[in-house]
């Protein structure tokens with residue numbers, strides 16, 4: 001079970017650091033949950049920095065924006081290593097679209113957490129084929145807390161864990177929104193997958 005850390009443990013000696021992963025399909029509320037946790041950390045007057053991979057410019061050049069247009073200011077970075085340089089003296093680090101970084105992200109988030117920072121990552125756990133989207137499985141393994149959220153299947157209304165790509169492209173990375181992807185439960189995903 002995810003237990004939100006008390007913001008009162010702010011003195012450096014008391015800050016143990018931790019890694020939290022929020023995963024799920026597209027439209028499952030990963031970004032909303034990331035924004036909610038970061039917003040609450042800001043209310044507690046903790047220093048928060050947010051990063052996203054610079055390839056993800058779907059909604060906004062710099063902001064992290066959810067599908068229902070909730071947003072928070074972020075810094076786009078090209079490489080996971082850039083986060084180490086930019087996280088500086090902050091206490092809470094948020095990272096969205098973690099699936100688009102390479103394995104260097106594992107080293108980076110462990111270093112940050114070992115420095116006493118709370119690191120919260122959100123990302124797709126599976127790609128359009130229903131295969132694990134690396135490095136998310138590895139991030140989930142090293143995290144203290146993993147939260148899996150679900151969308152609603154656009155075909156039957158059940159809970160959805162899969163992201164159905166509407167186009168025939170087989171490229172792993174194809175940025176897009178509702179025009180390109182729909183949430184599906186397992187049964188509907190298997191029926192509709194191209």
Ligand SMILES: Nc1ncnc2c1ncn2[C@@H]1O[C@H](COP(=O)(O)OP(=O)(O)O)[C@@H](O)[C@H]1O
Pocket residue numbers: 024025026027028029030031032033065066067068150151152153154183
């Ligand atoms: N099929 C769907 N299931 C659930 N929410 C959906 C769906 N399609 C659109 N939404 C909207 O998407 C929001 C979640 O957006 P977001 O946090 O950006 O998701 P994610 O980051 O997981 O893609 C929901 O609150 C809802 O308004």
Ligand SMILES: Cc1cn([C@H]2C[C@H](O)[C@@H](COP(=O)(O)O)O2)c(=O)[nH]c1=O
Pocket residue numbers: 025026027030031058123124126127128129163172173174175176177181
């Ligand atoms: C399944 C899948 C998705 N993508 C892309 C599509 C979107 O641009 C992002 C996911 O964004 P969200 O915040 O989780 O809605 O990833 C991709 O490139 N490849 C895939 O297999």
Ligand SMILES: [Zn+2]
Pocket residue numbers: 153154155156157158184185186187188189
């Ligand atoms: Zn379904």
